[in-house]
Amino acid sequence: MKILVLFTFTFFSLSLSAQETEGVLGDFDGNGTKEYAYTKINDCNDDCDGKCETIIYFSDKNIKPFIIAPSRNGTVYNLKDLNNDGKDEIGFYPDWCTSCWHPFYVYAYGKSVWKPLVSPISTHCSQWEDEKFPIKKDPKKKGYVIITTSVWKDDDIKIMRKSVKIN
Numbered sequence: 001m002k003i004l005v006l007f008t009f010t011f012f013s014l015s016l017s018a019q020e021t022e023g024v025l026g027d028f029d030g031n032g033t034k035e036y037a038y039t040k041i042n043d044c045n046d047d048c049d050g051k052c053e054t055i056i057y058f059s060d061k062n063i064k065p066f067i068i069a070p071s072r073n074g075t076v077y078n079l080k081d082l083n084n085d086g087k088d089e090i091g092f093y094p095d096w097c098t099s100c101w102h103p104f105y106v107y108a109y110g111k112s113v114w115k116p117l118v119s120p121i122s123t124h125c126s127q128w129e130d131e132k133f134p135i136k137k138d139p140k141k142k143g144y145v146i147i148t149t150s151v152w153k154d155d156d157i158k159i160m161r162k163s164v165k166i167n
Contacts, residue, residue, distance in 0.1 A: 023037045047097060054068045064113065072097060091134070146162070
């Protein structure tokens, strides 16, 4: 009985320290094969105490994982090929214990390294509630994306859009 209790406690503790969540499929390295991207939390409790890092892993172990911090997990998005390089970009919306303001991160994979495609996009939960996604290809301008961001202006939260050149 003691062994069963110890095993259950150990398993539960390990699950809390490295929680895995749902992920997304995409061709993140441009080789024509879909990979699965998923997250694991590193050292973060419900009060956001600890390192509070989220690591994005890939089913293809040749694609290097990367860390978002601070973050108590979050949501991974396949943004499709925003920069026309033949690879799907990754979006990440972190979860946190306080505030409704969260950056939205956009990463592109190149030369075996993940790099930001654009600066983190400031978003407020009201933007998400209004279903105004932070980034998409600009259908009118090749090599541009439309960024939708939340800003504090005139004592209120405003949602602004602009077209931005990438690459």
